[in-house]
Structure formats: structure tokens, C-alpha cells
Amino acid sequence: MALAAGRAMLMRSGVRLGTQAAARGGNGARRFMNHRVVVEPNTVPGVAVIKFKNPPVNSLTLEFLTEFVICLEKLENDKTFRGVVLTSDCPGIFSAGLDLREMCGKNPAHYAEYWRAVQEMWLKVYLSNLVLVAAINGTSPAGGCLIALSCDYRVLADNPRYRMGLNETLLGLVVPFWFKDTLVNTIGHRASERALQLGLLFPPAEALQLGMVDQVVPEDQVQSTALSVMTQWLAIPDHVRQLTKNMIRKATADHLIKHQEADIQNFINFISRDSIQKSLQVYLENLKQKKH
Numbered sequence: 606m607a608l609a610a611g612r613a614m615l616m617r618s619g620v621r622l623g624t625q626a627a628a629r630g631g632n633g634a635r636r637f638m639n640h641r642v643v644v645e646p647n648t649v650p651g652v653a654v655i656k657f658k659n660p661p662v663n664s665l666t667l668e669f670l671t672e673f674v675i676c677l678e679k680l681e682n683d684k685t686f687r688g689v690v691l692t693s694d695c696p697g698i699f700s701a702g703l704d705l706r707e708m709c710g711k712n713p714a715h716y717a718e719y720w721r722a723v724q725e726m727w728l729k730v731y732l733s734n735l736v737l738v739a740a741i742n743g744t745s746p747a748g749g750c751l752i753a754l755s756c757d758y759r760v761l762a763d764n765p766r767y768r769m770g771l772n773e774t775l776l777g778l779v780v781p782f783w784f785k786d787t788l789v790n791t792i793g794h795r796a797s798e799r800a801l802q803l804g805l806l807f808p809p810a811e812a813l814q815l816g817m818v819d820q821v822v823p824e825d826q827v828q829s830t831a832l833s834v835m836t837q838w839l840a841i842p843d844h845v846r847q848l849t850k851n852m853i854r855k856a857t858a859d860h861l862i863k864h865q866e867a868d869i870q871n872f873i874n875f876i877s878r879d880s881i882q883k884s885l886q887v888y889l890e891n892l893k894q895k896k897h
């Protein structure tokens with residue numbers, strides 16, 4: 606169902622599924638390539654590595670979200686895969702979060718389509734039957750952080766330039782309740798109150814101390830650590846682990862599922878305000894200015 610919706614979304618946004626290619630890597634493994642998401646089976650049996658490849662900053666465009674959901678769905682339906690490592694192909698950036706241009710200067714129909722894609726991506730990641738380990742090899746604000754928080758385990762590169770957190774208030778935005786729930790479930794209520802209101806982005810040592818990530822390791826060991834953690838998680842039989850995961854996460858996901866249409870309407874109303882549009886434009890302008 607989600608796959609069909611995703612395909613329709615890809616068609617609407619002009620992305621041709623026929624451009625997906627399959628090739629054999631050096632180790633003979635099959636390697637699926639989309640435009641923006643690359644899926645590589647790994648040396649660890651049953652484990653795939655998804656690399657975000659939406660340069661320059663892996664922002665979560667509609668096309669990216671659609672490809673990502675389709676990739677995850679394919680892996681879930683392929684019984685040879687039990688776990689996935691999520692990482693980035695863009696140096697120094699895991700994901701810059703939601704694509705600001707998708708939320709700027711568009712019409713309500715576009716905002717509705719975009720927000721549904723964000724919701725669907727989160728539900729897919731948060732409730733995945735697969736073991737998901739985030740190998741966070743770069744900065745991950747807002748929506749990028751949400752993806753990592755929705756995985757089962759997080760390994761972050763020990764680079765003081767990398768920051769992680771939900772910084773929405775710094776953009777003049779209110780964090781959606783399910784972003785908030787995901788953070789609260791990870792770092793607790795009090796730490797979330799402070800982090801969310803101040804829009805804090807944490808360097809690795811602080812993210813570890815807060816419990817926002819599970820491990821901080823040297824940059825060149827992020828993926829290998831994620832793969833060895835995966836081995837530990839895969840030692841548990843899938844059905845008991847999946848039932849346990851579902852038991853813990855279901856209430857949080859159901860909260861959004863129950864209010865999905867209202868959440869879309871809230872998003873449209875909020876993002877369409879002149880004041881919010883101005884804030885986003887100024888924020889984008891500031892990103893440009895900092896280069897000069």
C-alpha cells in the first residue's frame with residue numbers, strides 16, 4: 606500500500622522508477638541504486654547499508670523521502686534482510702533535515718503532499734520490523750536527527766564539528782508532537798523540555814551524555830561499529846524482538862496515525878502563515894550569506 610502510494614508520489618514528482626539500476630559490487634553483492642538512496646548489501650549476512658545520497662546536504666526532499674520509504678519497504682519484503690545500517694554518502698552531513706524549499710512559497714496541496722511523505726517516512730522507520738542502526742557520520746539537525754532517533758541504535762562520529770538535535774525553534778518553527786514524542790522517548794522529559802525550547806544542537810560528547818546517541822566512536826569506525834552492534838541485535842530471534850519493539854513503540858506511532866489528517870491540516874495552516882514564510886526565507890538567506 607505505502608509502496609503503491611510512494612510510486613504514485615514518485616510519478617507525480619517526475620521521478621522515473623525505471624532509472625533504478627542494479628549492479629554487482631566488488632564482492633559480487635547486488636547493489637541497488639536510486640538517484641538519492643543507495644542500498645548496499647554488506648559483508649554481514651542479512652544486513653544492508655542504506656546511504657543517503659542527496660547532495661549537497663541530504664535534505665529531505667519529497668523525492669528523497671519517497672525513494673527512502675520504497676527502499677526500506679523493499680528490504681522489509683525481502684526476507685534475506687534482517688537489519689539495515691543508515692548512513693550518509695555526503696561528507697560531514699548525515700542529513701540537514703526537512704528540505705526548507707519544500708516548505709517555502711508552495712501551495713497548500715504541495716504542503717499536504719510533502720507533510721504526508723514526512724509522516725509516512727517516520728512511521729516506516731519508527732515501526733520497521735528490521736533492526737535499524739544509524740551510523741551518523743555528520744551533522745544531523747531537526748528531521749535528520751528525527752531519522753536517527755527513530756532507529757534502534759545510534760553510533761555517532763566523534764567530530765566536534767558535528768551537531769545533533771531538534772533545532773526547529775531556531776527557525777521560528779514549532780516542533781511537531783511526534784518529533785517531540787520521539788525525543789522524549791529517547792532522552793526523557795526534562796532534557797527534552799530544555800533541548801526543544803532552546804533548539805539545542807549537541808556536539809558528540811553531550812549527545813552521548815544525554816542518551817541521544819548510544820556510542821561515540823572515531824569517525825573512521827562509525828560504519829564498522831554499527832555493523833558489529835547489528836550482529837549483537839541479530840542474535841535475538843526476529844519475532845520476539847519485533848513484538849517487543851512494537852509493544853514499546855506502538856502507542857507513540859498510533860498517536861500520529863490517529864491524528865494524521867489533523868496533523869497535515871495543522872502543518873498547512875502553520876507553514877502558510879506569512880510570518881512563518883518570512884522566517885524560512887530569512888533562514889535560507891542566512892545560510893547563503895554565511896558563505897560570503
Ligand SMILES: CC/C=C\C/C=C\CCCC/C=C/C(=O)SCCNC(=O)CCNC(=O)[C@H](O)C(C)(C)COP(=O)(O)OP(=O)(O)OC[C@H]1O[C@@H](n2cnc3c(N)ncnc32)[C@H](O)[C@@H]1OP(=O)(O)O
Nearest residue numbers: 664701702703704705706746747748778779871872875892
Ligand atoms: C502547530 C504546529 C503544527 C505543525 C508543525 C508545523 C511546522 C513545523 C514543522 C517543521 C519541522 C522541521 C524540521 C526540519 O528538519 S527543518 C530543517 C532544519 N535544518 C537546518 O536547520 C539545517 C540548515 N542547514 C545548515 O545548517 C547547514 O546547511 C549544514 C547542514 C550545517 C551544512 O552546512 P554547509 O556544509 O556549510 O552547507 P551550506 O550551509 O552552504 O548548504 C549548502 C546548500 O544546501 C542548502 N541547504 C542547507 N540546509 C538545507 C535544508 N534543510 N533544506 C534545503 N536546503 C538546505 C543551503 O541553502 C545551500 O544552498 P545553496 O543554494 O546556497 O548552495
